[in-house]
Amino acid sequence: MGAPMRSTVGPIGLVVLQSTGFCNIDCDYCYLPDRSNRRQTMDLDTVAQAARLVFDQRLLKNELDIVWHAGEPLTLPPAYYAEAIKMIEAARPPAVTVHYGVQTNGTLIDDSWIDLFERHAITVGVSLDGPRDLHDRNSASCRRAAIPFTSSAWSRRTRCRARRS
Numbered sequence: 822m823g824a825p826m827r828s829t830v831g832p833i834g835l836v837v838l839q840s841t842g843f844c845n846i847d848c849d850y851c852y853l854p855d856r857s858n859r860r861q862t863m864d865l866d867t868v869a870q871a872a873r874l875v876f877d878q879r880l881l882k883n884e885l886d887i888v889w890h891a892g893e894p895l896t897l898p899p900a901y902y903a904e905a906i907k908m909i910e911a912a913r914p915p916a917v918t919v920h921y922g923v924q925t926n927g928t929l930i931d932d933s934w935i936d937l938f939e940r941h942a943i944t945v946g947v948s949l950d951g952p953r954d955l956h957d958r959n960s961a962s963c964r965r966a967a968i969p970f971t972s973s974a975w976s977r978r979t980r981c982r983a984r985r986s
């Protein structure tokens with residue numbers, strides 16, 4: 822009889838939640854087929870269920886990253902994520918630390934989002950096409966809405982800096 826097979830599953834270090842498949846822009850290369858469908862939302866009961874499922878099994882490390890990603894997570898209101906985090910924290914075992922993150926196209930960030938990011942130490946990844954000609958070529962709805970390459974990223978960065986100073 823051979824040696825017992827070792828499991829190659831786990832530990833889990835990252836959970837990606839798709840809160841919505843909807844996106845407020847429309848990149849030509851996007852792989853999401855229903856990105857114009859606003860009704861594609863993960864309800865909060867599903868978030869709680871997912872958290873229980875992840876926390877209930879033995880493949881966890883002491884630290885876990887939970888990231889909201891794809892379509893554009895910020896098309897849902899900050900209150901959605903505040904409630905989701907409350908549910909996840911309620912299910913979290915004391916020995917596990919959760920780090921939250923969001924991947925966004927950055928076009929919807931305002932003070933209410935910055936408040937949420939600060940309150941929960943949420944890491945923010947911003948997806949940008951660059952240089953400018955690539956952005957303008959690939960983001961059809963950005964062109965229609967006249968969102969130039971430089972303004973969405975830089976104006977928001979300036980506002981973040983101003984609030985922190």
Ligand code: SF4
Pocket residue numbers: 844845846847848850851852853856891892893926948
């Ligand atoms: S920003 Fe991302 S999710 Fe939105 S259309 Fe572009 S690639 Fe798709």
